[in-house]
Amino acid sequence: xxxxxxxxxxxxxxxxINFYSSAQEANSKTKISIEIDPATFAFKGYSFHxxxxxxxxxxxxxxxxxxxxxMPDLLxxxxxxxxxxxxxxxxxxxxxxxxxxxxxxxNHKWFIGSQIGVQEFKxxxxxxxxxxKFTNILAMAYFGYTIKPFKNNLYIKPWAGAxxxxxxxxxxxxxxxxYDIAPITMFATLHIGYAx
Numbered sequence: 601x602x603x604x605x606x607x608x609x610x611x612x613x614x615x616x617i618n619f620y621s622s623a624q625e626a627n628s629k630t631k632i633s634i635e636i637d638p639a640t641f642a643f644k645g646y647s648f649h650x651x652x653x654x655x656x657x658x659x660x661x662x663x664x665x666x667x668x669x670x671m672p673d674l675l676x677x678x679x680x681x682x683x684x685x686x687x688x689x690x691x692x693x694x695x696x697x698x699x700x701x702x703x704x705x706x707n708h709k710w711f712i713g714s715q716i717g718v719q720e721f722k723x724x725x726x727x728x729x730x731x732x733k734f735t736n737i738l739a740m741a742y743f744g745y746t747i748k749p750f751k752n753n754l755y756i757k758p759w760a761g762a763x764x765x766x767x768x769x770x771x772x773x774x775x776x777x778x779y780d781i782a783p784i785t786m787f788a789t790l791h792i793g794y795a796x
Contacts, residue, residue, distance in 0.1 A: 630655045633707065635757065635793035637667060645669030645691070649698070649791065653706045661700040661707075665717075668693050681780035686726035689779070692733065694719040707746050707755045707795055715740045715763070725774045734770030736781065739763050753795040760788035 635649040649665035671689040676682055696717025703710045717738045724731045742761025749756065765785045772779045 628655070631706070631795060633661075633753075633793050633795035635663075635665075635791040637789050637791050639789050640667050640669040643669040643672060647791075649793075651698070651793070653795075658705045659702050661698075661702060661711075661713075663698040663700075665696050665698060666694065667691070667696075678786075679780055679782045681782075685777065686728075687779055688724040688726065690722045692720045692722045694738075696738070702746070707753075707757075707793070708748065710743070710745055711759075712741070712743045713759070713761075715742065715761070718768075719765075720770075721772075723772065723774065723779050725777050725779075728775040728777050730774055732771045732774055734767050734772045734781075736765045736767045738765045738785070740785070740787070742787075755793050755795070756790060757793060758788075758790040760786070762786045 631653040633651040633653070635647075635651060637647040637649075640647040645668040647665065647667035647669075649663055649667075651661050651663035653661050669691050671691060676687050676689050677684065694717055696715045698713055698715050700706075700711050700713035702708060715738065718735060719738055720733060720735045722731060722733050740761045740763025742759050742763075744757055744759025747756045747758075748754070763785050764783055765781065766783060767781050772781055
């Protein structure tokens with residue numbers, strides 16, 4: 601937990617320091633981009649992310665996202681306490697705020713970021729009747745690389761991160777079975793976006 605807090609504080613500090621230097625570089629207007637995560641659609645969900653590059657900032661990107669998906673068995677089983685226990689888990693609704701620092705310029709090459717959000721999960725178990733919901737908070741640090749495959753504003757953004765999560769409401773037990781919520785979570789995916 602101490603290392604996670606230190607990591608998040610470092611990212612916030614880097615973003616804050618670079619805000620001043622970014623403001624000195626040319627970017628004559630505020631720019632907007634939209635992103636989706638195709639994996640969420642593949643797993644019976646959705647995602648929509650709105651990103652904002654403030655005027656006069658070449659390296660900073662801020663945003664909001666909403667997303668949902670059925671959690672694949674691979675992610676459920678990643679926590680050994682839930683592995684092969686019959687859990688069916690859906691990230692029913694997530695809302696997150698994002699902040700990113702792009703080392704070259706926004707939506708080009710390497711970047712680091714942080715995310716803070718609230719996520720509602722719905723759980724069922726093949727060995728127990730019924731279903732439950734619980735809500736957690738998420739704080740995550742991540743890094744990635746932006747690829748621009750064409751000569752337009754379309755981009756592909758693979759990224760991976762690690763973060764801290766904790767239940768804030770709801771119930772993560774069904775009968776005598778408890779769905780374990782690990783405090784450390786990891787995630788990797790890619791976004792497809794378009795800048796306006």
